[in-house]
Amino acid sequence: MTVRVLLADDQPLIRTALQMVVTDTPDLRVVGEAGTGSEAVRLTRETEPDVVVMDIRMPGMDGIEATRLITAGPGTARVVVLTTFDEDDHVYGALRAGASGFLVKDMALDDILAAIRVVAAGDALIAPSVTRRLIAEFAGRPEPAAGRPAEASAAGRGAIEGLTAREREVLTLVGSGLSNPEIAARLVISVATVKTYVTRLLAKLGARDRVQLVIIAYEAGLVGPR
Structure with a gap:
């Protein structure tokens, strides 16, 4: 192709x-x-x-x-x-x-x-190292979504309300820039299981790809500048 x-x-x-x-x-x-x-x-x-x-x-x-x-x-x-x-x-x-x-x-x-x-x-x-730089660069700014931080944060928190504790944990690690193997090692689970969680997160949150998961994690307050 x-x-x-x-x-x-x-x-x-x-x-x-x-x-x-x-x-x-x-x-x-x-x-x-x-x-x-x-x-x-x-x-x-x-x-x-x-x-x-x-x-x-x-x-x-x-x-x-x-x-x-x-x-x-x-x-x-x-x-x-x-x-x-x-x-x-x-x-x-x-x-x-x-x-x-x-x-x-x-x-x-x-x-x-x-x-x-x-x-x-x-x-x-979106390379893990770049993800970390993005979070550090933008998470501390007062206008994360078209100049409406309060609305963006509320939307982000609302989006994750239906997630399980483990799904939130995986989302946090995705937002922190960890790759699937790194998440697997951190949570002591298989890479295949991590992929299943990521697929489930994409479906539940209506996210197109991993990039949008990073944004949702940031807007929900799960990750922030280090």
């Missing part, structure tokens, strides 16, 4: 480099390139990609709004944010907008290709 990829970045050099790498990969194919957020939204509707690699900082409509429109639209495209993480302070907003993870521009090219495949397969890409 060939993964259809749309590249959205306002820097032609970045787009060209990614286009060359993706084109040289047999199971990936570039179906379009966009230099603005609005163009990315339009091309997503026209070309129906499996994955949109989205820069955050673009002129006019930024990558966060474009991500929100794409993931809320009728298509099935999934978005991976492309960012210089040490400089961008909008990664959390992009994840809330529906991104399935993000790539850092200085990642190895093989890792970027692997990330595209992971997201195309329906999983989320």
Whole structure:
């Protein structure tokens, strides 16, 4: 199966480099390139990609709004944010907008290709170390959800009311950035059992992927800055 990829970045050099790498990969194919957020939204509707690699900082409509429109639209495209993480302070907003993870521009090219495949397969890409940085960076801010912290916290607490004690425990560890093997070791259970709990959490909380579980854990107050 060939993964259809749309590249959205306002820097032609970045787009060209990614286009060359993706084109040289047999199971990936570039179906379009966009230099603005609005163009990315339009091309997503026209070309129906499996994955949109989205820069955050673009002129006019930024990558966060474009991500929100794409993931809320009728298509099935999934978005991976492309960012210089040490400089961008909008990664959390992009994840809330529906991104399935993000790539850092200085990642190895093989890792970027692997990330595209992971997201195309329906999983989320959020490395444990990055999860911890996200929580530390954003959990202490006063505007976690569109400037409405009280409402966001209430919504998060309400979302987890139906969870069992063990499910809350697993959700807390997911939100803390632990991988399935790390959670299994912490709780002294099998990795398969952890996967079952994560699948159950996704269903109960109506979450699309692991990224949304991290956000729910944060908004429910289960995790916070260290």
